[in-house]
Amino acid sequence: MIRYALTRLASAVPTLLLVVALAFALVHAAPGGPFDTERRLSPAMEQRLAEAYHLDEPLPQQFLRYLGGLLQGDLGPSYRYRQSDVSELIAAGLPVSLKVGGLAMLLAVMLGIAAGTLAALRQNRLADHVLMALSMTGISVPNFVVAPLLVLVFAVMLRWLPAGDLASPAHYVLPVIALALPQLAYIARLTRASMIDVLKSPYIRTARAQGLSERSIVLQHALKPTLLPVVSYLGPATAAILTGSVVIEQIFNLPGLGRFFVQGALNRDYTLVMGVVVFYGVLIVLFNFVVDLLYGLLDPRVRYR
Numbered sequence: 001m002i003r004y005a006l007t008r009l010a011s012a013v014p015t016l017l018l019v020v021a022l023a024f025a026l027v028h029a030a031p032g033g034p035f036d037t038e039r040r041l042s043p044a045m046e047q048r049l050a051e052a053y054h055l056d057e058p059l060p061q062q063f064l065r066y067l068g069g070l071l072q073g074d075l076g077p078s079y080r081y082r083q084s085d086v087s088e089l090i091a092a093g094l095p096v097s098l099k100v101g102g103l104a105m106l107l108a109v110m111l112g113i114a115a116g117t118l119a120a121l122r123q124n125r126l127a128d129h130v131l132m133a134l135s136m137t138g139i140s141v142p143n144f145v146v147a148p149l150l151v152l153v154f155a156v157m158l159r160w161l162p163a164g165d166l167a168s169p170a171h172y173v174l175p176v177i178a179l180a181l182p183q184l185a186y187i188a189r190l191t192r193a194s195m196i197d198v199l200k201s202p203y204i205r206t207a208r209a210q211g212l213s214e215r216s217i218v219l220q221h222a223l224k225p226t227l228l229p230v231v232s233y234l235g236p237a238t239a240a241i242l243t244g245s246v247v248i249e250q251i252f253n254l255p256g257l258g259r260f261f262v263q264g265a266l267n268r269d270y271t272l273v274m275g276v277v278v279f280y281g282v283l284i285v286l287f288n289f290v291v292d293l294l295y296g297l298l299d300p301r302v303r304y305r
Contacts, residue, residue: 012285019281020070020274024063027270066271070278076271080264086275089260094279096166097249097256101241103172104179108237112184113230116191117218123196131188138185147178147251164253175252179245183237190233194226201225235288242280 075086119131155163162171207217249258257276264272
């Protein structure tokens with residue numbers, strides 16, 4: 001298992017390097033610069049600013065300089081928030097993004113597995129059709145459409161929940177639901193399909209022949225193999241929740257990483273955008289690594305290979 005884990009970690013290094021290179025190229029290919037929105041500066045002042053931030057160097061040299069700092073854990077200074085480094089800005093927004101994303105993932109996994117299991121046990125019945133119809137709706141409608149609808153219905157029309165900021169626990173409800181719904185729908189459909197296949201297995205028929213209750217069969221014998229495709233999907237699901245939180249944080253005015261990412265893109269704050277992209281990339285690779293380990297624990301065949 002240790003060899004398997006080290007192999008997965010080693011394969012993540014080229015992926016992260018490619019992410020950094022592509023992000024650096026795309027950010028610098030965008031028109032404009034980080035100081036274009038400042039009041040008009042003299043050519044001498046612009047030259048001094050470019051020299052101070054090494055923007056007068058060729059792009060390959062800038063990339064190698066950035067990569068060298070990155071290897072030392074230095075994400076560089078922000079061009080717009082000059083009182084803070086990029087690492088300090090990420091540390092300020094990370095708790096909010098992690099809390100909202102973590103709650104959304106927890107909600108999606110719990111309700112998705114429960115809904116998929118119920119649909120599988122009621123296959124081709126009313127409950128199955130209703131749950132799968134709702135799941136298809138959740139997959140089809142993106143969260144940037146769902147979020148304003150939730151605000152309109154529950155915050156404006158019914159006035160049940162607040163929208164925007166995070167002044168109280170109630171403020172988390174709408175953004176967490178909007179972020180969780182698409183992943184909840186995917187997990188529900190994956191769980192249903194996997195559970196139906198598992199329930200047709202010979203050992204499940206043997207368990208039923210021995211007189212075990214349906215509850216015991218599902219919880220003790222069918223649930224663990226059912227979760228294999230769900231666990232495999234948790235890596236991409238986590239990535240989708242992380243990237244989707246950028247839009248949700250903007251809609252609900254949450255002080256998370258999404259706000260810094262959007263503002264950095266608008267202001268051509270190269271280091272801030274790069275820092276958020278690299279941080280997201282590391283998180284996604286880390287979550288995928290954890291999913292690989294969980295898959296190995298659930299499926300002994302992976303460990304034996």
